[in-house]
Amino acid sequence: MKNIKPERKTLAEGIVKIPAFTIVGGGDTIGFLKKKNLLKQFSFVSTGGGAMLEFLAGEYLPGLVALEQK
Secondary structure, three states, rough: OOOOOOHHHHHHHHHHHOOOOOOEOOOHHHHHHOOOHHHHHHHHOOHHHHHHHHHOOOOHHHHHHHHOOO
């Protein structure tokens, strides 16, 4: 996580202050937030960054489709 810009921490701090359900995902992001002691302040944490974004966008994920068919 070299070359992390300070704006990244500022953005995360701002997000956790708003009275909303907050979602974060992705390995690098989770690692960064954990290092900055901000991770536990998010409402939901997903290790699947790209898959989480696809799911939130309403796209079908093959693994979930297979589970739904059983």
